Amino acid sequence: MALRSLFLAAALVGASLSGCSRETADHATSEVDSAAHERAIRSNISDWLEQIRKRDAAVIAGHYTEDGVLMPPGAPASQGRSEIETAWREMMETPGFDLTFEPTAIVVSSAGDMAIDRGTYRFTSTGPDGQITDTGKYLVVWQNVDGTWKAMADMFNSDGQQPAT
């Protein structure tokens, strides 16, 4: 009986210790993965910039969560991929349109489910007096949706006064 209890106890120790060490391993992996998450977000941004060059509004809208929100200056927010696709299409139809952006800082939440991404942008268009260049900043909150990072909110504004329209 004592031996049987000993085996039982030893088995329980093994089970519960391995449970705990698996937990610890998960935490360690999740911390290491913060860099992997950041790389995945940066890779999304590279794809996004390429899709801007191709004027592919539908694919760009796919970078947002289903109920994601685009919050541009000078217009109310667009919510959902359909509204966001329209907003991107209209923006990319601006005469002389060009847009690039670059992250300044990306911080991933400890569980790897949310991330903040802020950076700068450079927007070019053609006005009545020639080329207009607007530089500004953006703030995107990313959400990890089943292993893929999607933008749940995307906001930007200009560093300078908006050119008169």
Next chain:
Amino acid sequence: MALRSLFLAAALVGASLSGCSRETADHATSEVDSAAHERAIRSNISDWLEQIRKRDAAVIAGHYTEDGVLMPPGAPASQGRSEIETAWREMMETPGFDLTFEPTAIVVSSAGDMAIDRGTYRFTSTGPDGQITDTGKYLVVWQNVDGTWKAMADMFNSDGQQPAT
């Protein structure tokens, strides 16, 4: 020897099981606490609005993390509490200044360390032709700093064209 091992094994089971159940309890608490975290953020927002009524730029700057970033339209970002305090002081010195804002959605990360807060604002000032009202939207990313929620990034922009200045 068998008995001593049994006691040792039983002690280990007790220690490791209690360690594991404490872990489980933490997880359960953290999920339940999502609502508590949201309440804490809403309470911060109430305080912040009251401090705006009192024009208390120094206290408002304390709502940001040490290296927090304020990203207003029409100006480059301000980083750190000192720059942010100056930016708020200047904004609140606008003739006829009044500002209110209200969250539309707050989502807390699963580990309770980061949260997205987006909403709307109403900014009033006095121009050469009388009162000017600007309505727009904001996006704040909150970080849980040792149990207190602080804004790590705060951006806003207008829903309409900026009034000419």
